[in-house]
Amino acid sequence: MSGRLPVVLLCLFLAVAVVLGIDPYDRSDWLLENALVVLVLAVVLAGHRHRPLSGVAYVALFAFLLLHEVGAHYTYSKVPWAQWWQALCGIAPSPARNPFDRAVHFAYGLLLAPAVSDWTAARTPLRGRALRVVVVALLTAGSALYEMIEWVAAEAFGGELGTAYLGTQGDEWDAQKDMALALAGSLLWALLPRRLSRA
Template identity: 40%
Template structure:
C-alpha cells in the first residue's frame, strides 16, 4: 500500500487545518449566506473524504496542493460572491476589462485541479494506455465536470429565481456559460502541459506508477 513520507503527512495536516480556518473565516460574515454555502459545498464534501482516505489511498503532494489552492479560490468567492471579490476588481482595472473576472479564475481551477485528479486516477488504476489517449480522456473528464457544474447552476437558477444571481455571477454576460467551460478547458490543458512530468515523478515516488 502506498504511503506518504512523514514530512508530507505533516504538511497535509497543516494544510487541512489551514483549510478549516479559511472555511470558518469565509463563512463568518459572507455577503450572502446561501451563495456562500453553495460555493463552498465542494470543500465541505471533499475535505472529510480526503481525511478518510489519506492512509488507504494517499494522493500525490502535487494534487493535494492543487486541491488546497482550489479550495481557497472557492472560499474566497463564497465569502464575497465571485462578482465582488476585491482581487477581481484589481484585475479588472489592470487589464481594462468590462467585468470582474474572478469567476474565470475559479473555472480555470475547475479545469486545472480535476485534470490532475483524473490523470492520477486513470494512471493508478491502469485504466488507459498511451499518453495521447490519457490526455484526451483527462480533458473529456474535465469538460464533463464543467458541464455538470453549469447544469447545477441552471438548476439553481430555476429553483431560486432571482436569488440565484449571486451564485451564477454572470454579470450580464450572455456567453458566461460557454466562457466558463472554455476556461476549464484552458486549465486542464495547462495542467497537462506544465505538470505531467512532475506528476509522473510523484506517482513513482508513491510506488503506484
C-alpha cells in the same frame, strides 16, 4: 510523500474557511457554494486512506479550494480583485466584468487535473498521453455538469440567491465561456512536463 502534508493542508484550509465564513457578503450564497466544498472534501477524505493522492495533487487541490472560498466569501461577481490588483501593481484595471470567476474556472481545469489524474491512474491501466486525454475529458465533462447544476440551483432558489450563485454578470454566454476556460486549464496541465503534471 509526507503523510503530514494532507493533514497540514486540511487544517490550513479549514482555518481559512472559518475566517472567510465569519461574515460573508451573502450567507445564503456562502452556504450554497460550500456545499460543493463539503462534497469535495468528503470524496478526498474517503479515498485518502486507501489511495492517497500525490503531494502535487494535494497542494493543487488546496490552492483551488482557497480560491473557491474567496469567491464564496464575497460571491464571485463581487470579489474586489481590482482593488487588490491596484494595491499590488499600482495600476487600476477597468474591465467591464469582474473576471474572478473566469479565473477560478481556468484554475478548476489546471489545479484539479493532478488529483483527477492520480484518481484515474489508481483505478485504470491508463498512463502517459492516454491518461492525459481522459483527464482532460473528465474535467471538461465535470465542468459541463457543474454548469447544469448551477442552472438548476439558480432556477430552484431564484431571486437574489439564484442570481448571486449563477454569477453570469449579464453575459448570456457565461456557461460556455466558463467551460472553455476549464478546458483551457486542463489542456495547459496536459502540456506540462511530467514531473509537474504527475501523469
